[in-house]
Amino acid sequence: MNYVEKANTLESIDNLSKREKQIAMKIMEGLPNKLIACQLFISERTVKFHCANIYRKLQIRNRHALIANYYRDLVIYA
Template sequence: QVGQTPWLAWLRYARVRWLALRGETALAQEVKAARTAAAERGLTGLVAQIDRFEQPDGPALTRREQEVLDLAAAGASAKEIAERLVIGERTVETHLANIYRKLGVRSRVELVAYLRDGRGGM
């Protein structure tokens, strides 16, 4: 299928980027489909771009959720995270709630255990 019209591969790549920005949990399936479409068409550069979205060790977090997670894992309070990221404290709490939901934990203590046990792949 090398040489086929690349539009399908590029469309799938656009969907992967959109899902990643939204922090969608269906990202892994879309990454696989996009990678296959690009590889079948010989689009090696696009395959490399798609591979950046692959997250085999867990659910996709948004960039901001990852920043909040990193600071929370380092022991920063919600207030400290808010000050550091120049966002509201309530926004931090919302990000933490989303992180807990995506990782299947209920508290900071469980979050730290999740990361310590290596389930977070970090």
């Protein structure tokens, strides 16, 4: 099973903390870690830490999988 086949990203996002949700949304906007850090007034290292938690909780490997799963789920649930 590859990263795009993981189910229900929209439902899984509910399991994220408030800060992880904020960062996930910034990732889906296409922002790099450095810009996310500036906008949320946190360090880039903290963004990377939250990204690792997001990927672990959603059982994905990277931001591309997050975006792909999110938009796939939007189409499925639309």
